Amino acid sequence: MRIGEAAAAVGMTTKTIRFYENRGLLPPAERSANGYREYGRDTISRLEFIRRSQIAGLTLAQIQGILQIRDNGITPCTHVRDVLGKQLIDLDRKIAELTALRATVAEQYAFVEAADPRNCDAEQICSYI
Structure with a gap:
């Protein structure tokens, strides 16, 4: 074909x-x-x-x-098993990193959500971060 x-x-x-x-x-x-x-x-x-x-x-x-x-x-089946096992380990690490990042961003967002932008410190780029 x-x-x-x-x-x-x-x-x-x-x-x-x-x-x-x-x-x-x-x-x-x-x-x-x-x-x-x-x-x-x-x-x-x-x-x-x-x-x-x-x-x-x-x-x-x-x-x-x-x-x-x-x-x-x-037959590459043993190699595939090893590659997929490493893939799982890498995914678990990335998920843990993303979960920690999400918690940090959620905490910062909650602070920003409760803050009044008029009270932002003009000396800083942005006092929220």
């Missing part, structure tokens, strides 16, 4: 598919006699895997590492 058909099959743009090919996430497409890219069903499976991986928050570099393991004939 041509690149437009592959893009439609997975809900991506042709530009995205070319980008993935240039980044090495997809092997170079076969070319027809007229120079058009031709993709097989394996490319669709690979593009679907890339999309699912991105939904899980994996970076293109992480996805490429998983694909390289697979391309070397090794």
